[in-house]
Each structure stands twice: as C-alpha cells, then as structure tokens.
Amino acid sequence: MPDRDVLMYLDEGGRVIEWHHRAKELFGWSAEEAVGRSVAALLREAGAAGGRRGEGFPDTAPVLVKPVLRGSSVVWQVRAVADALSRQQDVALIRAMFTQSPVGLHVLDDQLRLVRMNTAARGLRDVPADDLIGKRFTEAYEFEDAEEELAVARRVLESGQAVLNRLVRDIEPPDVRKRRIYSVSYVRLEDCGGGVLGLVASSIDVTERENAHRRLALLDAVRARVGRRLDVPAVCQELVDTVVPAFAGIVVVEVVEDVVRGEEPPLVPVDRLVPLRRTAFRGRISAYPVGDVRPLPSGTPYSHVLSDLRPRLVPIHEDSVWLAADPARADSIRQSGAHSMIVSPLALHGHALGVVSFYRHRQEDPFEEEDLQLASDVCAHAALCIDNARRYSRERTIAATVQRRLLPQQPATPSSAEICQMHFPGPEGGGAWFDAITLPGARTALVVGEVAGRGITAATTMGQLRTALHSLAPLDLGPDELLARLSDTAARLAAERAALPAGDPLGHEPLTAGCAIAVYDPVDLTCTIVRAGLPAPFALFPDGTSCNLAVPPGPLLAGTGNAPFPATTVSLPEGTTLAMGTVSLAQEVLSGPLRPLLDSGRTRPLPELCDEIAEALTNGRHAEEMLMLLARTKALPPERVRALSLPANPKAAPIARAAARQQLEAWGIDEETAFTNELIVSELVGNAVRYGAPPLQLRLILDRTLTSEVSDAATSAPHVKHARTVDETGRGLFIIATLAAQWGARYWDQGKTVWAEQATGMPDAPPL
Numbered sequence: 001m002p003d004r005d006v007l008m009y010l011d012e013g014g015r016v017i018e019w020h021h022r023a024k025e026l027f028g029w030s031a032e033e034a035v036g037r038s039v040a041a042l043l044r045e046a047g048a049a050g051g052r053r054g055e056g057f058p059d060t061a062p063v064l065v066k067p068v069l070r071g072s073s074v075v076w077q078v079r080a081v082a083d084a085l086s087r088q089q090d091v092a093l094i095r096a097m098f099t100q101s102p103v104g105l106h107v108l109d110d111q112l113r114l115v116r117m118n119t120a121a122r123g124l125r126d127v128p129a130d131d132l133i134g135k136r137f138t139e140a141y142e143f144e145d146a147e148e149e150l151a152v153a154r155r156v157l158e159s160g161q162a163v164l165n166r167l168v169r170d171i172e173p174p175d176v177r178k179r180r181i182y183s184v185s186y187v188r189l190e191d192c193g194g195g196v197l198g199l200v201a202s203s204i205d206v207t208e209r210e211n212a213h214r215r216l217a218l219l220d221a222v223r224a225r226v227g228r229r230l231d232v233p234a235v236c237q238e239l240v241d242t243v244v245p246a247f248a249g250i251v252v253v254e255v256v257e258d259v260v261r262g263e264e265p266p267l268v269p270v271d272r273l274v275p276l277r278r279t280a281f282r283g284r285i286s287a288y289p290v291g292d293v294r295p296l297p298s299g300t301p302y303s304h305v306l307s308d309l310r311p312r313l314v315p316i317h318e319d320s321v322w323l324a325a326d327p328a329r330a331d332s333i334r335q336s337g338a339h340s341m342i343v344s345p346l347a348l349h350g351h352a353l354g355v356v357s358f359y360r361h362r363q364e365d366p367f368e369e370e371d372l373q374l375a376s377d378v379c380a381h382a383a384l385c386i387d388n389a390r391r392y393s394r395e396r397t398i399a400a401t402v403q404r405r406l407l408p409q410q411p412a413t414p415s416s417a418e419i420c421q422m423h424f425p426g427p428e429g430g431g432a433w434f435d436a437i438t439l440p441g442a443r444t445a446l447v448v449g450e451v452a453g454r455g456i457t458a459a460t461t462m463g464q465l466r467t468a469l470h471s472l473a474p475l476d477l478g479p480d481e482l483l484a485r486l487s488d489t490a491a492r493l494a495a496e497r498a499a500l501p502a503g504d505p506l507g508h509e510p511l512t513a514g515c516a517i518a519v520y521d522p523v524d525l526t527c528t529i530v531r532a533g534l535p536a537p538f539a540l541f542p543d544g545t546s547c548n549l550a551v552p553p554g555p556l557l558a559g560t561g562n563a564p565f566p567a568t569t570v571s572l573p574e575g576t577t578l579a580m581g582t583v584s585l586a587q588e589v590l591s592g593p594l595r596p597l598l599d600s601g602r603t604r605p606l607p608e609l610c611d612e613i614a615e616a617l618t619n620g621r622h623a624e625e626m627l628m629l630l631a632r633t634k635a636l637p638p639e640r641v642r643a644l645s646l647p648a649n650p651k652a653a654p655i656a657r658a659a660a661r662q663q664l665e666a667w668g669i670d671e672e673t674a675f676t677n678e679l680i681v682s683e684l685v686g687n688a689v690r691y692g693a694p695p696l697q698l699r700l701i702l703d704r705t706l707t708s709e710v711s712d713a714a715t716s717a718p719h720v721k722h723a724r725t726v727d728e729t730g731r732g733l734f735i736i737a738t739l740a741a742q743w744g745a746r747y748w749d750q751g752k753t754v755w756a757e758q759a760t761g762m763p764d765a766p767p768l
Contacts, residue, residue, distance in 0.1 A: 003079075007063060010076040014038050022080060039078075104203040107189070110196055112136050112153050137201050141182070144169040149184070156186040157199055167210065179365055181207045215374045218246050222378050227385030230392040232260050235385045236280035239356070243378065247371075248358035250283030250336060254302075255346065255354035255386065257293055262394030265351035265387075269307040272298050276354060283359065287332040296355065297326035301343045306352050311344040311379075313372050316359075333359070340366035344375040346383040353383050353390075399456045400425055406463035407433055414444040415703050416522035417578075418632040420606035422614050426625035431458030431513070432582050433466050434629045437473045440744065440755050442636050442703035443521050445473060445482075448534060448580040448629050452512040464493060465513060465557070476746040476755075479517040479530045480567035483554065486515060487532065487565070490558035513557040516580050522636040523701065525574065530567040532557050535586035538598060542575040546599050548591060574635035577601060581628035589613060589628065606630045640702045646685060646710075648694035656685045656698045660708070667702050673758060676739050677708060680756050683736050684710040687754065691716060705741065706758045713751040 007026060009018040015038055019031040027034075027042065034042060068077040107116040114135055137153065138146040149168060156163050164185040171179070183204045189197040226238045236253040244251050254276040259265050266274060277293045278286075288294070296302040300322040301312045314320075316339050323330035338359040346353040356379050360367060403425065413419065419436050431451025439445055447469065451462045468489040472482055490513050500507035514533025521527070529537060529549060533556040540546040554565035572578065579598060581590055588594050594616050601609040610630060617626065642663045646652040660681045664674040681698065688696050692712030701707040718733055736743050740756035747753075 005079050007078045007080055008034070008039070009068070009070075010039055010065075010078065012074065012076075014040060014076075016042070017075065023078075026080070102204075106137055106140075106201040106203070108137055108153070108199040108201060110157065110198050112138075112150070112157070112199065114140055115198070141203070142171045144171055144179075153186050153199060153201070156188055157196065160188045160190075160196075162187045167206070179207075180205055181210045211368075211370070214246070215370065218243065219374065219377055219381075221246070222381055226382055227388065230389045232386055232389045232393060233279045235382065235389050239378075239382045240280045240282040243358070244282045247374070247378070248342075249361045249364050250338060250357075250359035251281070252278065252283075252286070252357040252359075253280040253346075253354065253382075254296070254357075255279045256352065259353050259386065259390050260393075262390055262397050265348070265353045265390075268309055268347070268350060268352050270352045272296075272303060274306075279354075284336040284361070285332040287326070287329040297329070300325050301341070302355050302357065305343050305345045305355055309345045309347045309350075309352065311342060311372055311376050313367050313369065314341045314343065315339070315366070316341055337361040340364075342367050342372060342375045344372075344379040346379055346386060348383045348387050353386050356382070395455060399454070399459050402456055403430065403433075403459040403462065406459060406466060408435065414438050416442050416444045416634055416636065417446070417520055418606055418634070419446075420610050420630045422610045422626075422628045422630075424614070424617060424626040426454060430454055430625035431462035432625050432627040433462050434580075434627060435466065435469065436629075436631070437470065438704075439473065439519065440476055440742075440746075440757055441521070441707050441709065442523065442701055443519055444631075445479070446518040446520065446578065446580060446629060446631050447515065448582065448627060449515040450513065450534065450582045450625075450627070453509060457506060457509065461493060461511060461513070465490060465515075469515075474742065474744065476744045478567065478746070479519050479528050480565045483515060483517055483530050483532055483557075483565045487555075487557045494558040511558050514583070515557055518578065518580065518631075520572065520578075520631070520633060522634055523641055525572055525633070525635055526569050527572045527578070527633075528567050528569045530554065530565050532565055533583075535581065535583060535590055538579040538590045539570075539572065540577040540579070540598060540602055542573055542602065544602055572633050574633055576633045577606070578631045578633065579628060580631075582626060584624040585617075585626040585628050588617060588626070606632055636701070636703065642700040644698045646688075646696040646698055648689060648692075648696055650689065652689050652696060653682050653685045656681050656710075659698065660700060663700050664706075669706065669760060673706070673760065677706065677758060680736055680739055680758070681708050681710075683733070684708060684754055684756065687718065687733065688712045691718070693751070702760070704760070706760050707755055708758075709753050709755040711751060711753040715747060715752055717752075718745055718754055 004022065006020055007023040008016055008020060011017050015036060016034045019029070019034040023034070024030055029042065064079045066077055066079075067074050069075075103118075105118040106114055109115050114132055114137055117132065132140045136150070138149045143149045145168075149166075152163055152166065155161075162185065166184045168182050168184050169179050170182070183206045185202045187200045187202075189200055191197055222239070222242050225242045227235055228238065229235060232255060236255065239253060240251045256265055256270070257275045257277050260277050260279065273295050275293045275295055278288050278290050281290050296306065301314050304310075305312060316323075316333060318334075323333065336359070338361040340360045342358040344356050344358070346356060356375070358367070358375055407423075414436050417436070421434050423432070423434075431449075431453060433447075433449045435445070435447040437445040437447065449462065449465060449469075451458045451465065453461075465486060469482070469486055472485050477485065490511060494511035497506055497509070497511055512533075514531075516529070516531035516534040516537065518527050518529040518537060529551045531537075531551055532554040536548045536551045536553075538546065538548050549568070549570055551568045552566040555563045577598075579590060586592070589598060594613060597609070597613050597616065610628075613628070642659070644656070644659050646656055657678045660677055661674060664677060669677070685696070685698065688710045691714065693714040695713060697711045699709040699711070701709070733743075736756050739758075741758055743754070743756040745752050745754045
C-alpha cells in the first residue's frame with residue numbers, strides 16, 4: 001500500500017518522478033501534468049495563475065523533504081508536514097494511553113488473544129504482563145460468565161459494532177472473598193483498507209462506584225416499599241422481601257413482643273428476659289419458625305445490640321464463641337454457609353423495638369464497613385414504620401375492644417325465634433352491630449346496623465345509636481317510626497360532629513349509617529320490616545323456597561330531608577330462616593356467590609350454617625367488616641293466647657275479669673298474680689270503654705311474661721293522671737303503672753292497643 005503521507009518523489013535535478021494523489025489535492029495538477037516537470041516551475045506557474053492549490057489544505061501547507069535511497073539512486077521524498085505532526089501526536093497519545101491512562105487497555109488479535117496491554121491493565125489483576133500475553137481476554141480476567149463475554153467479543157469482531165460499558169463481575173478468587181466489578185467495552189481494530197486486525201478491550205474497575213449506587217438504590221427501594229401496610233408483622237415481611245437478595249442472602253427480623261401487641265417499646269438497655277417474636281424471615285434455614293417468641297441469647301451480638309443500640313459487623317467463624325449461646329441458631333448458621341453478619345437495632349427515640357440480623361453466605365461478598373451504615377439507615381426507616389404500625393395496632397385494638405363491649409355480651413335468646421349471629425371485624429375496627437330486642441306481646445325486634453368508617457369513632461357512634469335504639473324500643477313504636485326517631489338521633493350526632501373546631505379532623509368526616517329492623521310477631525306469624533341503607537333481608541321458607549324480601553329502601557340515617565322509611569309486612573311461617581346483614585356481607589352471601597349455602601340451610605342448625613359461611617368467607621380474604629344475623633321463627637302455641645271481643649259498655653269489665661280469671665287458672669298462674677291481673681284488665685277495659693271506640697278486644701298472651709292487651713278503634717293517646725283525693729276518676733292508668741312491670745300503647749291503622757306486662761309468678765318461664 002502506498003504511504004498516504006507522501007506527496008511526490010523528485011530526482012536529483014528537482015524533476016517530478018512520482019506524483020501522488022495527495023499532491024494533486026494540494027497543488028491541483030494531475031500526475032500526467034506534473035511528472036517530468038521541474039517542481040520549481042510548477043510552483044511558479046501556480047503563483048502566477050492565482051493559485052491552483054486544493055481547497056482542503058491551508059495556503060501555507062508546509063512540506064518535509066528528505067533524501068531516500070531507491071535502488072542505487074538517491075531521490076527526494078516530499079511529505080506533508082501536517083500529517084507527519086498528526087502521526088507524531090497519535091504516537092504520543094498511544095504512548096500516554098499505554099503508560100499513564102487509568103483505563104485498562106488490552107489489544108486482542110483476531111483470535112481474541114491478548115497481544116498487548118497497558119500498565120493500568122496489569123494493575124487490575126496485579127499479574128505480570130508476560131503471564132497474560134497470549135491468553136484470551138476472558139481467561140486473563142476470569143469473568144463470572146466467561147462464555148457470555150467471549151460471545152460478545154466475537155460479535156464485535158464479526159460485526160464491527162462496538163459494545164460499550166458492560167458491567168461484568170469476575171470469579172471469586174480462592175484467596176480473596178471480595179469480587180470486583182468492571183465496566184468493559186469492546187471496539188474492533190481495522191487497518192487502512194478496512195481489514196480486521198482484532199479488538200481493543202478496555203476495562204475499568206467500578207466496584208466502589210457500583211456498590212455505592214447499589215446502596216443508594218436499596219435505600220430508595222426500602223423507603224418506597226416498606227411501610228405500605230399498618231401491621232407490624234407485615235412491615236417486617238416487607239423489609240425482608242426488599243433487602244433479600246439485594247443486600248443479604250438471609251435476613252431475620254425479631255421484634256419485642258410488647259411492640260407487636262401495640263404496647264410501648266422498652267427503654268435501653270433491654271432486660272435480657274424480654275421476649276422477642278420472630279416476625280419475618282427469608283433465606284435458607286431458619287433456627288426458629290416465624291411467630292416463635294423467646295428472649296435473645298445472652299452474650300451474643302444480638303443481645304449486645306439491645307443493650308446499646310449500636311450496630312455490629314461480625315465475621316462468622318467456626319470457632320466464634322458466641323455461637324455456643326444458642327445451639328439451634330448456630331446450627332442454622334453453619335448449615336446455610338453464612339460467613340458474615342450485620343446485627344442492627346430497630347430503635348426509635350432511645351426505645352428498642354427489635355433486632356434485624358443480615359447474613360451473607362456461600363458466594364456472597366462479606367459485609368464492609370460501608371454496609372454497616374446502610375444497614376443502620378434501612379433499620380431506621382423500618383423502625384419508624386414499625387412504630388407507626390404499632391400505634392395503629394394499639395388504636396385498632398382499642399377500637400375493637402370498644403366495639404366488642406358495645407355489642408351484646410350474651411347471645412340473644414328470644415322465645416319467638418332462634419338467633420345466631422356471625423361477625424367479622426374489619427382490620428381497623430368498625431361500626432357494625434346487631435340486636436334482638438324483646439317487645440311486648442311475645443314479639444321480637446331483629447336489628448342490624450352499620451356506621452361507616454373505622455376505628456374508635458365508628459365504634460363509639462355505633463354505641464350511641466344502639467343505646468338510642470334500646471331507649472326507644474320500650475315505647476313500642478312501629479318499626480318505621482322507630483327508624484325515623486333513630487335517624488333524628490343520627491342527625492343530631494352529625495350536627496355535633498360538624499360543629500367541632502376546624503382543627504378537629506373528626507369534623508371533616510361525615511356521619512353515615514344504615515339500619516334494618518324486622519319486628520316478628522309469633523302470634524300472627526308476620527314480620528314488619530323497614531330498612532335504611534342496608535340490603536333487603538333474605539328469607540328461606542320451610543318448603544325450601546327462598547327469596548330476598550321486597551322491602552322498599554329508605555334513606556341512610558342522618559340523611560338530608562325528611563324522606564319516610566316505608567315499612568313492609570310479610571307472612572313468615574313457623575320455621576322460616578330470616579337473614580339480615582351488612583352491605584359487604586350481602587354482596588357475598590345474601591345475593592352473591594355464597595347464596596347456595598343459605599339455600600341449603602332450611603333444616604340445618606343455625607350455628608352449623610353460620611360456621612360454614614364463616615369458613616367460606618375466611619378463605620376469601622375479606623378486608624371489610626361483615627356482620628350477619630340469622631333468625632329461625634317459632635310460632636306461639638294457640639293455647640298460649642286468649643282473645644275475646646268485648647261490648648262497648650260497662651258490662652265489658654266484668655266479662656273481661658271473668659275471662660282473665662278463668663284463663664289464668666287454666667295456665668296455672670298463682671292466685672296473687674291472677675288477682676293483680678284482674679285489676680289490670682279491669683282498668684284497661686274501663687279506660688277503653690270510657691275513652692275509646694268500638695270494637696273492643698281483650699287479648700291475653702302467656703310467654704316469658706304475662707301480657708294483657710285491650711284494643712279499640714280510637715287513636716287518642718292514653719296518659720297517666722294524678723287524681724286528687726276527692727276525684728272519682730282518673731286513677732286507671734296510674735293503677736296499671738303501679739301494678740304492672742311495664743305498660744304502653746302501640747298504634748295501628750284502625751286504632752290502638754294498650755298493654756301491660758306482669759311476671760308470671762312461675763319459677764321458670766314456660767317453654768314453647
């Protein structure tokens with residue numbers, strides 16, 4: 001190949017004997033025009049013609065002339081001085097790169113064998129160059145995946161497309177436990193004609209840089225992923241899932257048992273007998289199962305950390321003395337091949353929450369001092385998240401306790417229905433409740449309610465509404481009016497909440513509640529139902545048919561406006577199973593995928609049916625609070641009821657007294673109770689004759705109490721009068737109020753019923 005820097009060759013007389021392409025570019029003449037002519041004449045002609053030099057060169061392009069022996073003659077070689085200087089600079093640059101550059105340079109031939117390397121490259125492995133020359137690049141450095149690197153180098157050799165900045169780890173040397181990370185680039189070498197000569201492979205040791213990036217990335221990941229859930233074991237599991245295997249191959253988190261339960265963490269130094277729970281683990285072999293509770297072994301790095309809250313980097317050797325303090329833990333460490341450990345405290349404001357143990361094993365690099373600071377930062381964030389979860393767990397426990405205490409403490413056992421309830425509290429507590437309230441006339445009010453929200457606020461609001469409902473129930477209001485009064489109470493509570501100071505967060509939480517009430521009458525075998533915001537009850541009839549009862553929905557409690565709560569009366573034969581539940585449960589059971597379980601429960605015991613539904617719901621991981629009330633209806637036997645029509649005149653009282661005396665004697669009621677009942681019946685009938693309207697009816701009901709009812713067609717409200725000594729009337733209801741355990745009046749479309757209840761005088765209530 002001709003030398004591209006040579007312009008021309010001159011003989012001893014200065015005549016051109018060779019004219020190269022570069023000379024044509026510089027001076028403008030072709031070889032045919034220039035060869036054989038004097039170079040001085042050519043230059044003079046160029047000056048006279050205004051210059052025919054090529055535009056690619058400067059006007060003052062210097063040249064270098066030197067004698068050259070060609071055969072037996074001496075000729076003069078003319079070279080471009082600029083190119084010569086460029087080549088000198090290239091040589092200087094190459095010399096600097098191979099003697100002073102911090103980047104390792106390796107020149108590989110077309111067989112990828114090492115033919116030359118700079119001083120930095122020799123320093124990367126601290127191996128004499130003579131021991132590496134002739135080896136393949138991947139053999140000289142023993143990369144972790146040598147075959148992959150060899151394939152990458154071959155692709156560059158074949159395609160000419162450079163590969164830059166590949167991060168490659170080397171194989172762990174037998175005498176050094178720390179592996180290095182290199183940034184490797186491959187560039188193909190070509191000659192002037194484009195022929196492939198080999199590769200240049202550059203490498204830089206970026207171990208410290210990559211470790212720093214890895215530490216920052218891990219800390220960012222911990223801050224992003226740890227603490228998303230407000231449960232202490234869950235937070236600990238988030239921690240181990242984030243740091244394994246990015247930081248350590250094995251991680252154990254142990255938290256003070258009181259902290260898991262939501263109690264205050266102990267001060268440092270922690271007593272050696274304080275138990276810790278293993279809340280999370282990830283790795284090979286665990287000495288103890290997750291959930292195990294025991295004190296940390298004394299005289300070990302774990303216990304030392306809880307005494308001064310100082311993290312420790314501990315190399316693990318077979319003869320480490322502290323391993324003997326806990327044989328089970330020592331055995332798991334040996335089996336897992338752990339060789340390096342960091343024990344870091346979970347602490348906040350001088351209080352110890354627990355300990356995190358990080359282990360590296362097998363082929364993992366041992367921990368360094370820089371890792372100690374990273375472990376401390378990771379555990380500091382985890383401790384803050386655990387403390388938040390602890391506080392939340394404590395509030396949740398208090399809320400759940402408040403709710404549990406506000407709910408009925410003993411299972412309701414009304415005589416007119418078999419009752420069974422199922423309650424799944426929400427993860428943060430809630431405001432769902434149920435009730436079975438005994439009403440006069442052997443009737444039972446079945447109630448399911450739900451206050452939106454969570455925590456103590458929802459639980460206490462639920463308690464207020466439930467108390468109001470129990471206060472209103474003895475008034476014997478219709479279920480629609482009862483729900484309307486309850487809505488008024490909820491509206492007042494909502495107004496009080498809205499009037500709180502602006503800084504109180506409760507003032508920004510609207511009060512929303514729903515309730516469903518079903519009043520079952522075992523005499524008429526009817527059920528009057530009203531609902532506000534909750535789903536319609538479900539009924540499974542004795543003949544096997546079932547349906548969601550068509551009860552019109554009413555507005556939520558404390559809703560705006562004065563919309564009514566429409567009531568619906570349905571017939572419920574004896575043995576009908578009535579199911580009432582909250583919204584979330586209705587979506588799963590009353591009209592959801594578990595509906596067949598209810599349909600199959602016609603003759604099954606209610607506790608068994610509840611257990612089966614509860615098991616199905618538990619398998620579904622439901623995060624919302626769920627409550628269901630099941631009631632299987634019973635009929636009051638006909639012989640327990642005596643109904644008698646009465647004339648609307650003074651003869652009604654003696655007729656009623658005689659009938660009552662006869663019926664109580666048939667029921668076996670003692671004479672004292674029967675005598676009191678005669679007085680009550682007489683006053684009830686007399687009051688109806690005097691102030692009521694025909695038709696009149698007396699009804700006696702024997703259940704757990706003895707109920708005397710007198711109905712008439714008037715809608716006037718009875719009230720107690722305190723008569724003066726000289727008054728001859730006005731004492732009827734006063735006498736009834738004195739003699740009866742309780743009395744009251746309820747209204748229906750065509751009139752009212754005034755009733756009074758007495759104890760039966762029997763040692764045990766007569767069973768149905």
